[in-house]
Amino acid sequence: MTVDSIISDLTASMQxxxxxxxxxxxxxRAGKATPQILDxxxxxxxxxxTPINQxxxxxxxxxxxISLQPWERNMLGPIEKAIIASxxxxxxxxxxxxxxxxxxxxxxxxxxxxxKRVYGEGEQAKIAVRNLRRDSIEQVKKxxxxxxxxxxxxxxxxxxxxxTDKNILVVDQHCKEKEKDIMTV
Numbered sequence: 143m144t145v146d147s148i149i150s151d152l153t154a155s156m157q158x159x160x161x162x163x164x165x166x167x168x169x170x171r172a173g174k175a176t177p178q179i180l181d182x183x184x185x186x187x188x189x190x191x192t193p194i195n196q197x198x199x200x201x202x203x204x205x206x207x208i209s210l211q212p213w214e215r216n217m218l219g220p221i222e223k224a225i226i227a228s229x230x231x232x233x234x235x236x237x238x239x240x241x242x243x244x245x246x247x248x249x250x251x252x253x254x255x256x257x258k259r260v261y262g263e264g265e266q267a268k269i270a271v272r273n274l275r276r277d278s279i280e281q282v283k284k285x286x287x288x289x290x291x292x293x294x295x296x297x298x299x300x301x302x303x304x305x306t307d308k309n310i311l312v313v314d315q316h317c318k319e320k321e322k323d324i325m326t327v
Contacts, residue, residue, distance in 0.1 A: 143281065145290070145298045152278040152302060156271055156309045163267035163313060167320050170259055175202040175245050179232075180210075185217065185224045194224060198241075208232075208243040215239075248324075257321045264317035268310055275306040 168178045177200040184191040194200070197217050198210040212218055221241055222234045232243040248256070279299055286295040 143285065145282065145285065145294060148278050148281045148285075149298065149301055149305070152274055153305060155274045156305065159267055159270040159274065160309060160312055160316075162270075163263060163316060166263045166266075167260055167316060170256055170263075170320065170324075174205050175208045175243070177202065177208065179208065179230060179243075180225070183224050183228045183230070185220050187217070187220070194221060197221065206245045206247075208245070210241040210243075211239065212241075253324050256324050260317050260320045260324065264313050267313045271306055271309045271313065275302055278302045 165181070169181060177195065180194050180200060183194045185194050185197050187197050194210070197214075198212040198221055201209045203209055210221060212221055218236055218238070218241060222236050225232065225234045225241070225243070232245065235242045235244065279302055282290070282295050282298045282302070286292065
């Protein structure tokens with residue numbers, strides 16, 4: 143294990159933490175209908191838990207509606223049950239051919255709640271980034287015990303801190319953008 147490999151592992155891990163944050167934030171709806179709202183919902187498809195987007199065509203005919211057309215008509219019931227069980231706060235309307243989800247306009251109170259959730263996800267991402275920093279610094283210290291010079295170790299710690307600071311700023315930026323998106327009426 144070298145300092146460069148520690149830093150490249152750290153960079154890759156932090157990018158994964160940021161990508162996870164982006165996925166989690168995209169699931170928080172901002173009053174606009176997007177198919178991503180349904181990501182992470184699984185339907186019982188002949189005994190297998192299958193992602194909802196693999197059993198139905200998902201479209202957004204307008205800014206407040208999500209429309210699902212199952213590939214097989216007998217999947218209407220299981221899709222409806224899965225959406226209700228997912229607890230995303232939307233009630234499916236089943237007309238026998240399509241399932242429609244209508245997004246209610248967001249109240250000011252609900253918007254603030256969503257912003258809190260966004261910042262909660264942001265805080266989880268920051269914790270992950272800081273934990274990665276701590277682990278990397280421990281690896282550098284272990285290398286220092288095994289004979290790495292103190293100057294190189296200090297330089298590595300400075301680089302690790304710089305990468306950490308940069309990623310924390312990225313997390314903050316994502317949260318601010320999502321907050322702006324949510325609070326825009």
